[in-house]
Amino acid sequence: MAGFGVPWWAHRRRRARVRVDRVIHAWPDLAEAVGLNGSRLMSAVVDTWGWRALMKLRPGQSISDVVARVPAIESALGTRPGAVRVEQDPAHAGRCTMRVVALDPHAGAIPWPGPVARSLADPMELGVFEDATPVRVPLLRRHALIGGTTDSGKSGVLNVVLGNLAACSDVVLWGIDLKGGMELRPWASCLARLATTPEEATRLLADAVAVLDARAHASSRDNSRVWEPTASAPALVIVIDEYAELADTAPAAVTHAESIARRGRAVAVDLLTATQRPTQKAMGGGALRSQMSVRVCLRVRERRDVDLILDKGMLAAGWHPHTLDAPGKFYLLADGHNQPRRARAYLVTDDDVRTTAARYADQRPELDALSQAAIDNPVSRPAEIATGPDPEQALIAALAGAPDEGLRVADLMRLIGMGRTWIYERLQAHAAAGHARQVTRGRWRA
Numbered sequence: 115m116a117g118f119g120v121p122w123w124a125h126r127r128r129r130a131r132v133r134v135d136r137v138i139h140a141w142p143d144l145a146e147a148v149g150l151n152g153s154r155l156m157s158a159v160v161d162t163w164g165w166r167a168l169m170k171l172r173p174g175q176s177i178s179d180v181v182a183r184v185p186a187i188e189s190a191l192g193t194r195p196g197a198v199r200v201e202q203d204p205a206h207a208g209r210c211t212m213r214v215v216a217l218d219p220h221a222g223a224i225p226w227p228g229p230v231a232r233s234l235a236d237p238m239e240l241g242v243f244e245d246a247t248p249v250r251v252p253l254l255r256r257h258a259l260i261g262g263t264t265d266s267g268k269s270g271v272l273n274v275v276l277g278n279l280a281a282c283s284d285v286v287l288w289g290i291d292l293k294g295g296m297e298l299r300p301w302a303s304c305l306a307r308l309a310t311t312p313e314e315a316t317r318l319l320a321d322a323v324a325v326l327d328a329r330a331h332a333s334s335r336d337n338s339r340v341w342e343p344t345a346s347a348p349a350l351v352i353v354i355d356e357y358a359e360l361a362d363t364a365p366a367a368v369t370h371a372e373s374i375a376r377r378g379r380a381v382a383v384d385l386l387t388a389t390q391r392p393t394q395k396a397m398g399g400g401a402l403r404s405q406m407s408v409r410v411c412l413r414v415r416e417r418r419d420v421d422l423i424l425d426k427g428m429l430a431a432g433w434h435p436h437t438l439d440a441p442g443k444f445y446l447l448a449d450g451h452n453q454p455r456r457a458r459a460y461l462v463t464d465d466d467v468r469t470t471a472a473r474y475a476d477q478r479p480e481l482d483a484l485s486q487a488a489i490d491n492p493v494s495r496p497a498e499i500a501t502g503p504d505p506e507q508a509l510i511a512a513l514a515g516a517p518d519e520g521l522r523v524a525d526l527m528r529l530i531g532m533g534r535t536w537i538y539e540r541l542q543a544h545a546a547a548g549h550a551r552q553v554t555r556g557r558w559r560a
Contacts, residue, residue, distance in 0.1 A: 130160045130165065131160050134158050134160055134165045134167070135158075137155070137158075137191065138155045138158060138167065141153075141154065141155045142154075144187075144190045144191070147186075147190055148183050148186040148187050148189075148190050149179075149183055149186065150171075150172075150175065150179065150180065150183060151172065152171075152172030152175070153169055153170065153171050153172055153175060153180075154169070154170045155167045155168070155169055155170075155212070156168040156169070156170055161245075162217075162219075163215050163216060163217050163218075163219050163244065164197070164213065164214045164215045164216040164217065165213075165214055165216075166211055166212065166213040166214070167211070167212055168203070168209060168210075168211055169209065169210050169211070169212050170208065170209055171208045171209065171210070173208065175208070176207060176208075177200060177202045177207075177210045177431075177432070178430060178431070180200050180210055180212070181200055181430070181431065181432040182430075184198050184200060184432075187212075191214065193214055193216065194216075195437075196437050196439065197214055197215050197216065198212065198213070198214055198215075199212070199213040199214075199215065199244075199454075199455075199456070200212055200213075200432055200454075201213070201432075201453045201454070201455070202453065215244060219244050219246070220242075220244065220440065220443055220456070220457075220458040221440075223442070223461040224241060224242060224442075224458055224459075224460050224461060225460065225461055226274060226277065226460035226461060226462045226463075226466055227239075227460070228277070228466075228470070229277050229278045229280070229281035229470065230278065231278040231279075231281060231282055232281060232282060232283065233282055233283065233284050233343075234253060234254045234279075234282050234284055234285050234343050234349050234351070234382075235252070235254050235284075235343070236252075236282075237250035237251055237252045238250065238251055238252070238253055238274075238275055238278045238279075239274075239278070239460075240271060240274050240275070240410070240444075240446070240457070240459055240460070241274070241442070241444075241457050241458050241459040241460050242457060242458060243455050243456070243457045244455070244456050244457070249446060249451075249457045249459075251408055251446060251448050251450075251451065252449075253275075253279075253351075253384065253386070253408065254343070254349070254382070254384075255340070255379040255380065255382060255384065256379065256384060256407045256408050256448075257375055257378075257379065257384055257385045257386070257387075257402075257405050257406045257407060257408070258275075258384075258385070258386045258387070258406060258407075258408035258409070258410070259387050259388075259389075259403070259406040259408070259409045259410070259423065260272060260275075260386075260387070260388040260389075260410045260412070261388070261389055261390075261409070261410070261411055261412065261414070261419075261422075261423035262390065262411065262412025262413055262414060262423075262435070262444070263390060263412070263413055263414050263415045263419075264390050265441060266390075266412035266413040266414070266438070266441060267412050267413075267440075267441035267442035267443070267444070267459060268388050268389075268390055268412055269297055269388075270441065270442050270459050270460075270461065270462060271388075271410055271412065271442070271444065271459045272297065272353070272355065272386075272388050273462040273466075273467060274459055274460050274462055275386060276298075276301050276304075276353065277462060277466070277467070277470045279304075279351060280301065280304040280470055280471060280474045280478075281470070281474055283345045283348075283477065283479060284343040284344055284345055284348045284349060284479065285343065285348055285349050285350075285351050285479070286306050286348045286349070286350050286351070286478070286479060286480070286481055287301075287304055287305045287306060287351055287353065287478070288305065288306055288307045288308075288309075288318055288322070288350065288351070288352045288353070289301070289305045289307070289308045289309070289352075289353045289354075289355070290308075290309045290314075290315045290318060290319075290352065290353070290354045290355065290360065290367075291308065291309070291310055291355045291356070292309075292310065292311070292312065292315065292355075292356060292359045292360060292363065292364075293355070293356060293359070294310055295308060295310045297355045297356075298353065298355055300464070300467045300468065300471065301467065301471050302471075303471050303472065303475035304471050304474055304475055304478055305353075306478065306480070306481070312360075312363040312364035312367065313364075315360060315364050315367045316364050316366050316367040316370070318352070318367075319352070319367045319370035319371055319374065320367075320370050321488075321489045322350060322352055322370065322374055322378075322383055323370050323373050323374060324488040324489055325350060325381075325383060325481070325485040325488050325489065326373070326374060326377055326378050326381055326383045327488065327533070328484055328485060328487070328488035329341050329381035329382075329383070329484065329485065330377065330380075330381055332484055333380070333381060339380065340380050340381070340382075341380065341381040341382040342382075343382050345479050346479075346482060347482040347484075348382075348479045348480075348481070348482070349382035349383070349384065350382065350383045350384070350481070350485070351384045351385075351386055352374070352383075352384070352385050352386070353386045353387075353388075354371070354385065354386070354387045354388070355388050356388065356389055356390060357371075357387040357388065357389045357402075358389045358390075365506055366505050366506050368402075369505075369506065369536065369539070369540065371385065371387075371402055372402050372539075373535070373536065373539070375402040375405040375406075376405060379405075385402070385406075387402070387406070407448065407449065408446075408447075408448040409423060409424055409425075409446070409447040409448065410444050410445075410446055411423045411424050411433070411435045411444060411445045411446075411447070412435060412438065412441075412442070412443065412444045413435055413436070413438040413439075413441075413443065414435050414436050415436070416436065417429055417436050419435075419436070420433055420434070420435055420436060423435075424445070424447050425447070428447070428454075431454065432454040433445050433447075433454040434454070438456070440458070442458050442459040442460075442461065443456060443457070443458050443459075444456075444457055444458070444459060445457070505530055505531070505532050505536075506540070508529070508530045508531075509526065509530055509532075509537070509540055509544075510544075510549075510560070512526055512529050512530060513526075513544070513549075513550050513558060513559055513560040514560040516558065516559035516560065517559070518553075518559075519553060519554070519557060520552070520553035520554065520557030520558050520559040521557060521558055521559065522556055522557055523537055523538065523541075523556060523558070526541075526558070541558055
């Protein structure tokens with residue numbers, strides 16, 4: 115029977131080639147119908163899932179014109195909705211590649227093959243692109259954001275990343291899950307710390323800032339620019355599930371998270387955040403969003419959410435996660451991944467999680483002595499205030515009760531218990547919002 119299959123497949127490929135040749139010959143008329151007059155389809159290649167062709171644009175046309183007309187192209191070609199992909203030719207602004215995916219290669223789930231990373235320096239493998247090439251992205255000294263609406267597969271992507279991080283011998287994992295630990299508790303045996311309340315989250319992130327400061331001082335003293343993770347001096351990765359909830363319930367924790375986002379990469383203190391609510395409040399403000407150099411965008415409900423998760427202008431550039439039609443399908447924006455290519459994440463089952471967590475639980479490293487001392491020493495860490503009043507509220511109260519001549523930054527540090535950098539950052543933020551002013555040089559009040 116196998117011998118009869120070869121001619122059938124060969125004939126099928128020839129028929130597909132004939133159809134593509136007809137499209138190329140008919141393209142001048144089709145181009146006029148869709149508003150791309152003067153464009154031409156050059157060489158075309160037929161593959162298992164469809165075909166792709168190099169498109170030469172008329173002078174003055176750009177890939178933005180093609181992207182805007184993708185629905186019209188699909189109608190003209192008679193394909194299913196969402197079948198056409200457009201990618202910029204990196205060598206020429208007047209050319210692009212149009213790919214027609216007749217059969218969806220991601221129609222079914224793709225089983226997780228298990229962790230491939232053994233060090234944070236190794237690329238993490240998240241899934242596969244539509245051409246069957248693996249999706250690999252490095253996370254060392256990078257903050258990452260996973261965004262998507264409910265039931266888009268956000269938890270699945272998070273589990274793929276956690277499964278790889280659990281196998282890394284040079285990473286300490288901390289977790290924040292304000293849904294009572296529903297998402298992260300299955301990984302608890304691989305997490306050195308897990309915060310499930312706003313108070314615990316604030317303390318955890320304050321401790322991370324203390325680690326960051328200690329490492330920065332040590333690197334400055336040793337004249338080294340970056341912290342190289344090893345098993346004895348591991349990186350610290352903080353996983354935050356549902357960042358929008360943290361922003362709503364723990365504003366002081368968000369302040370610490372933004373500080374980590376700005377200063378943590380060089381000393382290997384990284385953030386991995388996920389959210390199902392990509393609102394402007396949760397993602398658009400502060401320093402955190404702008405520092406996320408790895409962004410995974412799953413399905414979103416509204417077109418405006420595309421630019422919130424990815425970046426401004428990405429919707430117009432052809433990134434269309436609002437059209438994704440199955441959990442786990444996503445777009446990746448990161449170094450080396452600047453084209454809008456659809457991918458599907460591996461499916462990590464509950465059994466996969468239990469097996470992986472049990473396998474690597476006894477192999478997890480501990481923080482180095484320098485970092486642990488920064489947490490244990492109540493003099494050097496700003497987290498001591500986490501057990502008392504909210505530092506943000508304490509600052510507001512201090513400014514409101516300041517005399518006419520204002521309070522010095524040193525006075526605010528003593529009253530609130532936070533560091534100079536934190537005080538200056540919050541003063542600038544309150545000044546920009548009109549809630550505080552500088553009376554004279556170095557003196558502030560409400």
